[in-house]
Amino acid sequence: MDVAVFWVLAVLGIVSGAMVFRFDSMARATFSLLASLLCVGGLVVLLGLDYLGIVIVLMMTIEMAIMAVFMVMYMMNPAGLMPMTMMHNKKGAAVVCGLVFALLAAGIVLAPWPGRRGRAPADPTMDLGMSLMGPQMLTMMTLGMALFATIVATVVLATRRGRYDRLGDDLRATRADDPVRGGVGR
């Protein structure tokens, strides 16, 4: 059973991953990428990491749905109605990637992988939580700071209007001058 699931997910994941760069339509490319990443999530569940696998499914679905919007916003011809290619240096890249894959595959097959040490805990999720809140606290805090920095950076990069645009030069305007009014009534 597990073996069958593995093959289905692995093949589907690779095929839809490859289709990402074959489709003309941005919507199809995005959702093909989503399919590929959902397969990765499924494989992670198969490896016994239920929580992380489901979280990958959750995050990737939301991420790709939002990505689709950006695709449509910023791509010319997002629907792929006129076939076009937007690639450069195709041959060189194919050679590089073929070489990398050959190297990786050789390494994977030839490397003397160590045997399995220890047994998986009964509840890997608990284990993960305990380690993130314990020995790996530094990782967790770094991730948190990185996420926070990203929020600030993305807002700064993406918006054109600062507080002086919204609230006037002396920041005294009672109601912000926004193109769209919010719901809290400020």
Place this chain on the structure above:
Amino acid sequence: MSLELFLLPAAALFCIGLFGALTQQSIVMLMMGLELMLGGVILAAAAVWHYIAPATSEGQVLVVVAVTAMALEMAIGFAVVTALFRSREIDMTDMAAELKE
């Protein structure tokens, strides 16, 4: 099933993603390539956790880090595209490179 069996699709995903990241002109498509590469990394990390060191949690933490990296890369990428688009109407890597000149 074995470790090798899981690592091979991971390597394949990584290379497909690399191909996309190297060839695509559009910045958004380039990010899709990066996503696929990170997907390969996640799969490899989970496989290594399962087959080599299930007792420790480092493998899991690595997956968490990779997932976060995906989200960050996406957010920053879109913000950069928006900023570029706003200032120069550019969404192609080639055109962005020309800006330097």
Place this chain on the structure above:
Amino acid sequence: MAERAPLWAVFVLPAVLVVVAVAVAGLDAVLAAGARTGRIGSLRAAAVHAVRPGREVLRHLVQQPRRTRASDLPLARIGAALLPVAAVLAAVVLPLGFRSVSDLPEGIVWFNAMEALAWAAVWLAGWGPNSALSLIGGYRFLAQGLAYELPHMLAITTAALGAESLRVGEVVDAQAGLWFAVWMPAAFGIYLLSAMAMAFWGPFDQPVGVDVAGGAAAELSGVDRVLFLGGRWLLLVVAAAFSVPLFLGGGHGPLLPGWAWTVLKTAAVLAVLVWARRRVPTLRMERYVELAWVVLTPLAVVQALFVAVVVLNR
């Protein structure tokens, strides 16, 4: 801990969900018909209105499907079919009484992930037909998702925090004494709002709103339409039913058996939602998102903090 249900439950589950969804749709149709005069009218008239959703389904099934120009039919099909599939998959962790089809150890995250599939589904259904109005509907659901998801996740996390487990069965067990709705009222309220929002129904029906002539569903016809709009009702039923194990004590209650309490509580929640829908206009997301992020999210964080402190001192 919840027991494992027998295998046949896998096949019964979708059927039960469909029956409940049809019943709720019928109730909603009766109320909608009564809205004109402010009275529901005779029992007979009510019965006629109650079977209207069923008749609609049959009509769409025999109807000749339409196609729009330059459409991406496969994507629209996938979108329409994904919605009911997501709803049924999410329902796998729903306990009836104390038994669910599969009480996954990460049931709450599972539910959330499956419900997120609706994001992709609605957008695809809106994009596929290549029509401006339906695409607007698709966009609107993403905006809606961004607005409701943040407080929603915090709310269900709060319930998991209270039970110290992501397993739905254990969340139910933790409410043997006091229901979570009683000491996590903010989280419960936010959950009810997001239950309507994730099914883009009632005050959150902007993605399929009247003003865009049906939005994401505007160009769907035939089986696709039945799947999409039916999936929406299924999603509503599942989302409402999930509030019972999360906040209303699941099958716990005096006298009656567990399954009866689950059914009663689910029916009550659905009735409240159907009633509430008639009282408010559609919430537009450019207004709601500020409320969600500026008021509801901090509220949910404070609620989670409160629960965390209580759990630590228990």
Place this chain on the structure above:
Amino acid sequence: MGLVDGLPMADRADDRDGLRLDRLHVPLGPVLTDWPSGLVLRLTLQGDIVQEAAVEAVGIGEAVGIGEVVENVEAVDQATTPPASRSPFWDEPFLLAAKGVRVSQGDAARRLCAAHLDSLGRFFAVVGWGDLAARARFARDRALAGTSAAELTALVSPVIRRAERSRTLRGLTAGVGVLSGEHARHHGVTGPALVADGDAHARMLVWLEAVGRGAATVDVSEALDATEEAVGPRGRIADGATPASQGLLDVLPCLLDGAEFACARIIVASLDPDLDEIGHVTMARTHHG
């Protein structure tokens, strides 16, 4: 700009947020649910934001008059009907009174009340409050059927109460389509939109108030004073002058500029121009001239 499958591709233009996104030209109307029938808006959309709006086929008469291509079969049918039979329904009592026919004040109030209830039904439907829309329409039908003042008041007062008290509705429609009195006067708006001197919510309140007042007086049998200037549901009605709805159509483009699609629908519903008025006046002019 190429054609794909017979459809034009999008081109780009400046937008509200300075992103120069693709824009899409979408004609809205003339037949759409809860839409002033006959109105055609040529929208230029970027995403769901209205970047530009043009009122194109204004009424049937004018569209034919200036040689517009009328794609809509129904419109052609209406345009070929004789002008006399197409006097604007909602203005009828006022027009008759102006011509010297005796019209009771009650009948005029009844028609005015029903006209506002009709507009309110459309408005509530567009803001997504189907319940209240159904009630307003039921009251409209009863009013036109000639119900008594007491019954009509009993029918409309719950609608008025719920709409006035709803904080959600206020929160949702406040600040949408703000039309200052000055601006309105400048464009020749004379009706409730001028009185409201504000956003969509204010215009709704004016309608509600007029409905409440009108419902109480539908039984008055005294004759309408013909010497006084007639004010119909959309504004002043003067023979030969520009119809009140024309002013409403003139303010539409600048109100719609930069609005989101849902807001645009609400703005149109809250102004609710009556295209029959315009068709009638144009017809009358071509007839005389």
